[in-house]
Amino acid sequence: AAIKKYQFDIQVTNVSRLCHAKPIVTVNGRFPGPTIYVREGDRVLINVTNHVLYNMSIHWHGLKQFRNGWVDGPAYITQCPIQTGSSYTYDFNVTGQRGTLWWHAHILWLRATVYGAIVIMPKPGTPFPFPQPAREFEILLGEWWNNDVEEIENQGNKMGLPPNMSDAHSINGKPGPLFPCSEKHTFAMEVEQGKTYLLRIINAALNDELFFAIAGHSLTVVEVDAVYTKPFTTPAILIAPGQTTNVLVQANQVAGRYFMATKAFMDAPIPVDNKTATAILQYKGIPNTVLPVLPQLPASNDTRFALSYNKKLRSLNSAQYPANVPLKVDRNLFYTIGLGQNSCPTCLNGTQLVASLNNVSFVMPQTALLQAHYFNIKGVFRTDFPDRPPTPFNFTGAPLTANLATSTGTRVSKIAFNSTVELVLQDTNLLSVESHPFHLHGYNFFVVGTGVGNFDPAKDPAKYNLVDPIERNTVGVPTGGWTAIRFRADNPGVWFMHCHLEVHTGWGLKTAFVVENGPGQDQSVLPPPKDLPTC
Numbered sequence: 001a002a003i004k005k006y007q008f009d010i011q012v013t014n015v016s017r018l019c020h021a022k023p024i025v026t027v028n029g030r031f032p033g034p035t036i037y038v039r040e041g042d043r044v045l046i047n048v049t050n051h052v053l054y055n056m057s058i059h060w061h062g063l064k065q066f067r068n069g070w071v072d073g074p075a076y077i078t079q080c081p082i083q084t085g086s087s088y089t090y091d092f093n094v095t096g097q098r099g100t101l102w103w104h105a106h107i108l109w110l111r112a113t114v115y116g117a118i119v120i121m122p123k124p125g126t127p128f129p130f131p132q133p134a135r136e137f138e139i140l141l142g143e144w145w146n147n148d149v150e151e152i153e154n155q156g157n158k159m160g161l162p163p164n165m166s167d168a169h170s171i172n173g174k175p176g177p178l179f180p181c182s183e184k185h186t187f188a189m190e191v192e193q194g195k196t197y198l199l200r201i202i203n204a205a206l207n208d209e210l211f212f213a214i215a216g217h218s219l220t221v222v223e224v225d226a227v228y229t230k231p232f233t234t235p236a237i238l239i240a241p242g243q244t245t246n247v248l249v250q251a252n253q254v255a256g257r258y259f260m261a262t263k264a265f266m267d268a269p270i271p272v273d274n275k276t277a278t279a280i281l282q283y284k285g286i287p288n289t290v291l292p293v294l295p296q297l298p299a300s301n302d303t304r305f306a307l308s309y310n311k312k313l314r315s316l317n318s319a320q321y322p323a324n325v326p327l328k329v330d331r332n333l334f335y336t337i338g339l340g341q342n343s344c345p346t347c348l349n350g351t352q353l354v355a356s357l358n359n360v361s362f363v364m365p366q367t368a369l370l371q372a373h374y375f376n377i378k379g380v381f382r383t384d385f386p387d388r389p390p391t392p393f394n395f396t397g398a399p400l401t402a403n404l405a406t407s408t409g410t411r412v413s414k415i416a417f418n419s420t421v422e423l424v425l426q427d428t429n430l431l432s433v434e435s436h437p438f439h440l441h442g443y444n445f446f447v448v449g450t451g452v453g454n455f456d457p458a459k460d461p462a463k464y465n466l467v468d469p470i471e472r473n474t475v476g477v478p479t480g481g482w483t484a485i486r487f488r489a490d491n492p493g494v495w496f497m498h499c500h501l502e503v504h505t506g507w508g509l510k511t512a513f514v515v516e517n518g519p520g521q522d523q524s525v526l527p528p529p530k531d532l533p534t535c
């Protein structure tokens with residue numbers, strides 16, 4: 001194992017896209033930010049120095065940070081933010097994980113421009129459980145706004161309305177040649193006839209689930225969220241914000257130039273799709289003058305594709321990489337996901353949009369929850385988050401607009417160390433149904449079941465896959481449907497759980513688990529690092 005050191009200087013950088021130039025927040029002036037490249041077993045030290053006027057905090061999305069929530073990153077959950085002019089060193093070991101993950105700012109909407117890839121190579125001498133690729137490419141999917149993203153976020157909050165949508169999607173920070181002024185803002189990857197390539201695809205978009213495809217080339221999925229899968233071949237992938245997907249691509253077509261493209265998967269059909277980003281796959285020796293071919297992507301509201309794609313995802317579950325699915329459950333949780341409206345005297349219509357779990361819209365604390373938990377500071381949070389909805393109703397029936405008021409509070413669930421947890425996430429039609437990518441910090445979980453309509457506790461558990469369900473850290477709860485996940489609570493600390501659509505996170509679609517310490521010496525939260533920021 002090695003020690004890998006990185007310096008992240010948070011700074012303001014001028015960038016232009018779609019004929020608009022603006023200052024954005026970057027790491028080391030780069031957009032997207034630098035790739036963290038490590039091996040399983042390495043120790044990583046990333047010193048983050050904040051030179052901008054915003055507070056900053058960085059999350060290493062998908063790294064479990066065993067007993068070490070101090071380096072997890074969500075602001076006011078596991079740490080106070082790094083203030084202007086200050087530094088903090090994220091010091092952690094990468095243990096028992098290999099694959100593609102990513103890092104991003106975890107405060108305000110700053111992750112719109114502050115994000116990058118994490119590539120964890122397997123231990124030396126351990127091959128991938130699939131054909132060795134000739135080369136690897138990181139493909140970061142994102143969104144671009146012509147206007148200042150923080151202004152858009154604040155504007156939405158002030159008015160109590162949804163903030164403006166982005167102006168384009170991007171591939172490695174570039175929208176591609178279908179947009180004005182974008183000829184030179186186009187990512188291209190060169191391939192050689194007959195060779196196989198590994199694409200490490202990351203959805204870093206703020207608010208859009210995305211389809212991704214390459215014209216003429218099928219994709220073989222081999223890993224998601226840094227967990228190996230049973231390989232399967234598909235014309236396109238679906239990837240939610242927070243998720244990663246590794247695919248193999250064979251350069252086995254007529255040598256030429258092919259577009260790869262990404263566009264949003266929406267619940268409702270979008271009138272005009274004017275955000276599709278493209279990049280180029282180019283065979284060696286083919287001149288740039290050859291016009292590329294566009295791929296066929298599923299329709300933006302192709303729910304059938306989404307459901308069938310997600311069904312194909314299975315853990316590899318081999319002798320070397322077994323799926324240790326908890327078979328018995330100690331704690332059953334059932335959380336409804338709801339959108340609502342609370343009164344807001346200063347907002348445009350006197351109301352603001354809120355989002356809730358079990359009718360609780362989460363309020364961010366002033367002190368980080370992990371500090372409050374570790375040092376036993378009273379009054380920061382309550383541990384009475386409800387295990388199930390206070391008033392059951394027909395979750396996915398007609399909209400219940402009469403009953404939209406949502407309770408607010410910093411309420412979390414306490415979980416016994418090493419207990420096995422099942423959590424059913426149920427979308428509801430309080431205001432409207434919508435799909436939600438849910439992310440749990442500190443853990444991977446198994447997606448044991450999913451369905452449309454209301455979860456039926458009498459019938460649905462019998463249909464669970466407890467053999468090779470996909471293991472991941474972010475799962476899409478289908479529109480007007482449910483998803484059941486299981487995990488063993490063996491990582492003590494405070495772990496955030498939230499919708500990875502930034503607009504919903506801001507409205508309160510989040511909570512946390514406080515996983516208690518175990519009895520053993522190595523089963524409790526580690527002491528905090530000396531340079532941990534204070535609030």
Ligand code: C2O
Pocket residue numbers: 059061074104106242439441496498500
């Ligand atoms: Cu990638 Cu709490 O997020």
